[in-house]
Amino acid sequence: MSKIPFVTKEKIEEIVKSYPTPFHIYDEKGIRENAKAVKDAFAWNPGFKEYFAVKANPNPRLIQILNEYGCGCDCSSKTELMLSKAMGITGSNIMFSSNDTPAEEYAYAAELGAIINLDDITHIEFVENILGKLPETMSCRFNPGGVFKMSNGIMDNPGDSKYGFTTEQMFEGYRIMKEKGVKNFGIHSFLASNTVTNEYYPMLAKQLFELAVKLKEETGAHIRFINLSGGVGIPYLPEQTPNDIKAIGEEVRKAYEEILVPAGMGDVSIFTEMGRFMMGPYGQLVTKAIHEKHTHKEYIGVDACAVNLMRPAMYGAYHHITVLGKENEPCEFKYDVTGSLCENNDKFAIDRMLPKIEKGDYLVIHDTGAHGFSMGYNYNGKLKSAELLLKEDGSVELIRRAEKPSDYFATLDCLPVYQEFEF
Ligand SMILES: *Cc1c(COP(=O)(O)O)cnc(C)c1O
Numbered sequence: 001m002s003k004i005p006f007v008t009k010e011k012i013e014e015i016v017k018s019y020p021t022p023f024h025i026y027d028e029k030g031i032r033e034n035a036k037a038v039k040d041a042f043a044w045n046p047g048f049k050e051y052f053a054v055k056a057n058p059n060p061r062l063i064q065i066l067n068e069y070g071c072g073c074d075c076s077s078k079t080e081l082m083l084s085k086a087m088g089i090t091g092s093n094i095m096f097s098s099n100d101t102p103a104e105e106y107a108y109a110a111e112l113g114a115i116i117n118l119d120d121i122t123h124i125e126f127v128e129n130i131l132g133k134l135p136e137t138m139s140c141r142f143n144p145g146g147v148f149k150m151s152n153g154i155m156d157n158p159g160d161s162k163y164g165f166t167t168e169q170m171f172e173g174y175r176i177m178k179e180k181g182v183k184n185f186g187i188h189s190f191l192a193s194n195t196v197t198n199e200y201y202p203m204l205a206k207q208l209f210e211l212a213v214k215l216k217e218e219t220g221a222h223i224r225f226i227n228l229s230g231g232v233g234i235p236y237l238p239e240q241t242p243n244d245i246k247a248i249g250e251e252v253r254k255a256y257e258e259i260l261v262p263a264g265m266g267d268v269s270i271f272t273e274m275g276r277f278m279m280g281p282y283g284q285l286v287t288k289a290i291h292e293k294h295t296h297k298e299y300i301g302v303d304a305c306a307v308n309l310m311r312p313a314m315y316g317a318y319h320h321i322t323v324l325g326k327e328n329e330p331c332e333f334k335y336d337v338t339g340s341l342c343e344n345n346d347k348f349a350i351d352r353m354l355p356k357i358e359k360g361d362y363l364v365i366h367d368t369g370a371h372g373f374s375m376g377y378n379y380n381g382k383l384k385s386a387e388l389l390l391k392e393d394g395s396v397e398l399i400r401r402a403e404k405p406s407d408y409f410a411t412l413d414c415l416p417v418y419q420e421f422e423f
Helices: 009-015 028-041 060-067 078-086 103-111 122-131 167-179 200-219 245-263 276-282 311-315 405-409 416-420
Strands: 023-027 049-053 072-075 094-097 115-118 137-141 148-150 153-156 184-188 222-227 269-272 283-294 298-302 321-323 333-338 347-354 362-365 386-390 396-400
Touching: 009 362, 023 028, 023 276, 028 049, 028 060, 028 245, 028 276, 049 060, 049 276, 060 078, 060 396, 072 078, 078 094, 078 103, 094 103, 103 115, 103 122, 115 122, 115 184, 122 167, 137 167, 137 222, 167 184, 167 200, 184 200, 200 222, 200 245, 276 283, 311 347, 321 347
Parallel strands: 023 386, 049 072, 049 269, 072 094, 094 115, 115 137, 137 184, 184 222, 222 269, 298 333
Antiparallel strands: 023 283, 148 153, 283 298, 283 362, 321 362, 333 347, 386 396
């Protein structure tokens, strides 16, 4: 099995005349079709809302496309909140799911009317002190501890994760907030990351629905929404089967009807905060082979580096690579595909079997639409790339220009030596 890029060699040869490599390019058609599929999969729940996890891809042009399908923003920092506001996304269209949150960020979230999702029980008092009074709607992030198991084994380890309230703290927190006048409550939980199985959301939903019924019975709190957060994965490996969002939505509906409806809680809204699933497959990093090196191993040096896509260096994550124009050639050569950072982990692929690569070949690194560009940094003084949108009509729009040296030097007000350079 293979992954097929959404751009051809001919198209890239045309694009590079205006925008040199490396760049991230996004597929508008794919983003739209998927956003619609998500909306349809949860249409059974009248209050359903996807809050796109802004950290996954904070490009306003892309978030505005999602917004056409009813998506709001899941933010966790002041600048993400500012970005949402700049796009006209405010009020309950923002979920503020932060942790270790500075006071001014809570204040700003409240100013925008965002729904505040607390990460810890001590933040009840913290927020009350900042705002004077708690907002009418509050949410808490739940962490049951232990390990999160599914039929194919352990998926993740909530017991080791810094996030959320324990079970006891959920009950105590709801009681405290109810006494302080909070009227509507939400439950949020994120227990496993990049799950490539239709089981995750339904299993999480069951757990949260049961907790919701108990919280309502024991504290009398009105639960307005349950937020399944992120964690729905994508098939980075060509042999993986993609999640079926329709089937996921249907299984969540079954759990809802089995657990919430009989408890008189058929008015609860389902929220999600997917980042990866909304954008991951619809972004690709396009880079050019600029060197080949034959030493103890065979290396291909490309013009992108970990600054443009950090996941392989940081997590050893697999990102599929297609050599444009050589899609049908046999993968008979074993390469390390490297960037130029002075760090030996700056490799997009290690011992990867690929067709013979020549200098000047364009490589497509797949599935960079989420946690790709946005994780970028400026190590070695490397600049961040441009972002392009491949529109439905086949034209290309620049949706973020590449950084220039002047951007890199912009914060050095105290030492303006760089002014002697021309940018
Ligand atoms: C990262 C994050 C998400 C998105 O996760 P994905 O795996 O990209 O879907 C959602 N909510 C919160 C609070 C997060 O930190």
